[in-house]
Amino acid sequence: MSRAENTRRRLVVGNWKMYGSRAFNAELLSAIQARWQGVHQAEVAVCPPFAYLQQAAELLAKSNIVLGAQSLSEYEEGAFTGEVSARMLADWQCRYVIVGHNERRRLQGETDQRVAKKFIAARDADLIPVLCVGESEQDRDSGKALDTIGRQLSTVIDAAGLESFRRAVVAYEPVWAVGTGKTATPEQAQEVHSFIRAQLGALGQSTRVLYGGSVKPDNAEQLFAKADIDGALLGGASLKAEDFIAICQAAD
Numbered sequence: 716m717s718r719a720e721n722t723r724r725r726l727v728v729g730n731w732k733m734y735g736s737r738a739f740n741a742e743l744l745s746a747i748q749a750r751w752q753g754v755h756q757a758e759v760a761v762c763p764p765f766a767y768l769q770q771a772a773e774l775l776a777k778s779n780i781v782l783g784a785q786s787l788s789e790y791e792e793g794a795f796t797g798e799v800s801a802r803m804l805a806d807w808q809c810r811y812v813i814v815g816h817n818e819r820r821r822l823q824g825e826t827d828q829r830v831a832k833k834f835i836a837a838r839d840a841d842l843i844p845v846l847c848v849g850e851s852e853q854d855r856d857s858g859k860a861l862d863t864i865g866r867q868l869s870t871v872i873d874a875a876g877l878e879s880f881r882r883a884v885v886a887y888e889p890v891w892a893v894g895t896g897k898t899a900t901p902e903q904a905q906e907v908h909s910f911i912r913a914q915l916g917a918l919g920q921s922t923r924v925l926y927g928g929s930v931k932p933d934n935a936e937q938l939f940a941k942a943d944i945d946g947a948l949l950g951g952a953s954l955k956a957e958d959f960i961a962i963c964q965a966a967d
């Protein structure tokens with residue numbers, strides 16, 4: 716299927732991680748908005764830290780840039796100190812939420828099962844989950860990359876049902892490429908993206924699959940040229956207005 720025939724609108728998501736301040740965010744968002752006016756083919760989302768969602772929602776109110784969050788609780792509500800629920804994110808005008816980012820899997824002990832519960836919580840609150848999957852360097856070196864990605868994905872498919880992917884995004888983020896300056900080659904990424912689509916069966920051709928891991932203005936275009944890459948999940952590049960917009964333009 717050619718890109719013109721499918722329904723996969725290009726998407727660029729900026730994951731700010733634990734960076735920013737009120738002053739920094741205001742400057743960054745105003746620089747981005749100034750350069751992303753009018754109607755575009757690609758959709759652009761930013762995911763600030765929870766503490767700044769309200770500020771970002773206000774600053775983005777009249778723009779065509781949408782809001783996302785970096786994580787969420789798997790629970791609806793309750794005595795979960797420090798957690799933020801899906802309903803709260805929806806209340807903050809979030810459209811997207813990143814689920815299962817490798818930093819949360821590795822540093823916060825999020826298992827495949829917990830990631831699946833978070834995915835379901837996001838879906839049930841009408842948020843669009845951006846489900847991150849990706850192999851470690853060791854997995855890749857030992858030829859187990861697709862096994863790991865297949866397991867991460869099938870845990871969510873088994874728990875949430877394939878139908879849930881009608882309104883979900885998958886992000887392929889090789890752990891060895893995130894924040895390291897090492898990007899997967901477009902061919903490596905394409906191979907995994909096509910594998911992910913195959914895992915999604917009938918929905919494989921309509922679900923957006925993003926690539927993430929050291930995407931920069933100088934490698935974005937080659938990545939986006941691949942048939943199965945529908946956009947990018949950006950860390951570092953999302954904190955620099957010039958780089959962020961250059962990548963959004965490459966996707967557009």
Ligand code: PGA
Nearest residue numbers: 893894928929949950951
């Ligand atoms: P990076 O991060 O672009 O800085 O590699 C990507 C991510 O963490 O989603």
